């Protein structure tokens with residue numbers, strides 16, 4: 512594992528009105544360190560993702576660094592961290608129609624679909640095909656995005672993020688909207704990606720934490736409540752504290768599950 516910092520956030524606060532969405536949050540993730548960011552509804556997970564994508568900025572004094580860079584543009588960011596959230600999916604669902612392969616290739620142009628001005632090279636096509644194979648979505652080529660199931664569309668969007676060969680993938684609620692069987696199949700495909708890319712999963716379900724993920728960040732009230740190794744943190748006492756009610760954690764092989772009385 513490399514000691515290179517993938518993400519360093521120091522003393523980041525984000526305020527809306529009188530409310531602190533993030534409250535002096537500090538966090539360092541290392542390259543190669545697969546991580547789950549876990550927290551209840553309203554703990555600040557989406558706000559944290561928006562801070563990384565620069566949809567939001569911290570108050571003065573806060574600091575966000577990605578692979579040692581404090582300034583980056585959107586194009587550079589895609590090569591550093593590929594970001595896929597369930598809300599992004601809505602952008603690709605609607606009109607006009609968008610074919611799966613075009614959706615992935617258009618990732619090179621940060622566009623929704625291909626237009627006359629986009630010069631698609633053979634290398635872009637090769638990389639798009641590779642990315643679709645990596646996520647197990649190559650059989651969907653030819654379909655329209657609006658006809659795909661939630662899980663299928665998410666695989667295509669992850670492939671779209673992978674065309675940039677990012678050093679890390681940030682997956683915001685990657686299993687939202689998936690039934691239990693689809694979720695397990697989808698999680699198995701994410702496990703394969705973990706071999707080549709650092710995964711950062713944002714979730715409120717410990718059932719989604721892949722065996723490959725060893726590092727846990729617990730968010731509550733806009734700050735880091737606990738951070739550390741999976742074996743130390745994924746237990747009933749820590750989850751009860753995190754969610755503010757009795758939670759019973761059970762380990763099943765390399766996976767975990769939680770139940771609430």
Ligand SMILES: Nc1ncnc2c1ncn2[C@@H]1O[C@H](COP(=O)(O)OP(=O)(O)OP(=O)(O)O)[C@@H](O)[C@H]1O
Nearest residue numbers: 527530532550551552553554555556557558559715
């Ligand atoms: N624009 C805003 N104005 C005021 N409050 C906001 C705004 N955006 C978010 N919040 C509040 O900030 C808190 C953190 O929101 P955020 O969406 O980051 O939480 P989350 O952990 O992603 O939650 P969830 O799991 O429900 O998606 C919530 O209490 C939310 O109501």
